[in-house]
Amino acid sequence: MTFPSDFTRPDRSRPEPLWHQAENAVRELIARGTWPDGMQLPNEGKLSELLGVSRITVRHALRNLEQSGLLRREHGRGTFVRRSTVIGGIRGLTSFTQEMAERGLVVGSRILEMIEIPADGEVASALEIADGTPVYRIRRLRAGDDQPIGIQTAYLPASQFPGLLEIEGPIPSLYELLRNRFGVTPRTAREIYRVGAVDGDDAELLDIAAGSPAFIVHRITSGNGKPFEFTISIMRGDRYEIRSKLHL
Missing domain, CATH: 3.40.1410.10 (Chorismate lyase-like)
Structure with a gap:
């Protein structure tokens, strides 16, 4: 999986918490359409590797995005983009x-x-x-x-x-x-x-x-x-x- 060349990756030198940077990174990919409505996200391990953060950080970011309505988790299937849901x-x-x-x-x-x-x-x-x-x-x-x-x-x-x-x-x-x-x-x-x-x-x-x-x-x-x-x-x-x- 490739990201846009100007994609904003989490950076430990920045003052924001890494989970917040990871959350914003996923939001950016959804907003750009790189990850479109209905797409299944990579698993936590792959996301951890792609974003350069720990699995715990990824889990924290995904939980926040699910609560805000941008993602949905299906037991046994994975995590999917859900941009068009209003909560x-x-x-x-x-x-x-x-x-x-x-x-x-x-x-x-x-x-x-x-x-x-x-x-x-x-x-x-x-x-x-x-x-x-x-x-x-x-x-x-x-x-x-x-x-x-x-x-x-x-x-x-x-x-x-x-x-x-x-x-x-x-x-x-x-x-x-x-x-x-x-x-x-x-x-x-x-x-x-x-x-x-x-x-x-x-x-x-x-x-x-x-x-x-x-x-x-x-x-x-x-x-x-x-x-x-x-x-x-x-x-x-x-x-x-x-x-x-x-x-x-």
Whole structure:
């Protein structure tokens, strides 16, 4: 196995811990595409030889990369690159775009639909408005590093965001748009995660087989104590994980 000529190898003369240098070296190889999505990494012994560090150092680096979602370990098979997985869990109120950035992925967004409709019971209840109140429905296909990860459908009160449907071009971050254009900042959100199957149309958009498992996420976002967004997300089960730390 060969590395790029300008590849940054761990160097004992540098002040950073060797495990941290080894971790960054693997990140660099993944980011460059030298080690692409799905590739099996060399075993710990070979990595130790290639990087010029001990097996313990390699093990430490791989564990950190697995916890950050860049690698996956399969018992009896080995360690594989998993660049396109987004890991959710206990965190601050973030947008999909922020989640992508935190995982080192390039966000992608394609608008599937932007229309005004009357709010049905579920949407009206979530936004605390009357049934039939005009709302905007914005449906987007979300991706990381050109790989589809989820479909998000956001509902917003039309009266609160006049002219929103007239905005041209992609909407990478809806929160950023609402903050900059309308002065609305998300303060709190409630989320419910369920597991469901993806139907045919959505499965085709997500490039998976119909009936594949997915996280169905309902989020109600508020600013100044009042809900302004209700979003239903369908996140690919093989590219989105939920991890939490539990304490006694």
